[in-house]
Amino acid sequence: MKTITDNILKVFVILAIAIVTISCSKDDEVKMPEILEFELGHNNSKTVRAGSHLHIDAEILAENRIDVIEIDIHYEGEHVKSLRIAGADHGWEFEISYDKFRGLKNTTFHEDIDVPADARPGEYHFHFKVIDMEGYTASFEDDLIVLEPEIE
Numbered sequence: 001m002k003t004i005t006d007n008i009l010k011v012f013v014i015l016a017i018a019i020v021t022i023s024c025s026k027d028d029e030v031k032m033p034e035i036l037e038f039e040l041g042h043n044n045s046k047t048v049r050a051g052s053h054l055h056i057d058a059e060i061l062a063e064n065r066i067d068v069i070e071i072d073i074h075y076e077g078e079h080v081k082s083l084r085i086a087g088a089d090h091g092w093e094f095e096i097s098y099d100k101f102r103g104l105k106n107t108t109f110h111e112d113i114d115v116p117a118d119a120r121p122g123e124y125h126f127h128f129k130v131i132d133m134e135g136y137t138a139s140f141e142d143d144l145i146v147l148e149p150e151i152e
Contacts, residue, residue, distance in 0.1 A: 030136060031063035031064055031136075032132075032136050032137075032138055033060065033061065033062035033063075033064070033066070033130045033131075033132045033136060033137065033138040034060070034061040034062070034138055035058055035059075035060055035128065035130060035138050035139075035140050036058065036059040036060070036061065037057075037058065037059045038057070038058045038128070038140050039055065039056070039057040039058065040054075040055075040056060040126060040142055040144060041054065041055055041144070042055050046142060046143060046144055046145060047144070047145045047146075047147055048115050048144065048145075048146055048147065049115070049146075049147045049148070049149055049150055050092075050115055050116065050117050050118065050119040050120075050121060050146055050147065050148065050149040051115065051116070051117030051119075051149040051150065052115055052149075052150070053112040053113065053114055053115065054073075054112065054113040054114075054115055054144075055112055056071070056109065056110070056111050056112070056113065056128070057108070057109065057110050058108075058109045058128070058140070059106070059107075059108055059109075060101075060106060060107050060108075060109055060130055060138075061105070061106045062104070062105055062106065062130060062132045063105065063132075064132040064133050064134040064136060065102075065103050065104065065105055065132060065133045066101045066102060066103065066104050066105075066107065066130060066131075066132060066133075067099075067102055067131045067132055067133045067135075068097050068098065068099050068101075068102065068130075068131050069097070069098040069101055069109060069128070069129070069130050069131075070095075070096070070097050070098075070127075070128070070129045070131070071094070071095070071096050071098075071111075071113070071126075071127065071128055071129075072094070072095050072126075072127040072129075073092070073093065073094040073095075073113075073124055073125070073126050073127070073144065074091070074093045074094075074124060074125055075091025075092065075093065075120065075122065075123075075124055075125075076091075076122065076123040076124055076125055076143070091119070091120040091122060091124065091146075092115065092116060092119035092120060092124070092146065094113065096113075098111075103133075115146065117149050119146050120146070121146050121147055121148050122145070122146060123143060123144075123145060124143070124144040124145070124146055125141065125142075125143060125144070126141065126142050126143070126144040127139065127140075127141050128140040128141070
């Protein structure tokens, strides 16, 4: 009886080793999307004047194909939600999702976002996210300065 139990145990050990070896193969490596050569503002100045266009340029690689690209811009003071005061000026906010790149493995993202002339000058936080068809994400964050509008 002991030999049967020993043989069954040996079979289970061999199966466990085989499963671990197969599941750790290189074919199962997660291929995350990548954001390369990111440019925020003209000449990567990380600034924009109220009433003009914010230039954004990036090279994107996504082995699992791009699903959506999201941009979120908010006034830096918005990080402290507890300090919100009713009626206070919390600055310009912007959110957009681009699905026109859906299905592409790589692309050059180039967009110019209109910044309203009445956008509050100051420090903003910029978020850029690429989500692929498998749900994996790559993101880029930076500070953005909105300057006073041009005086005509």
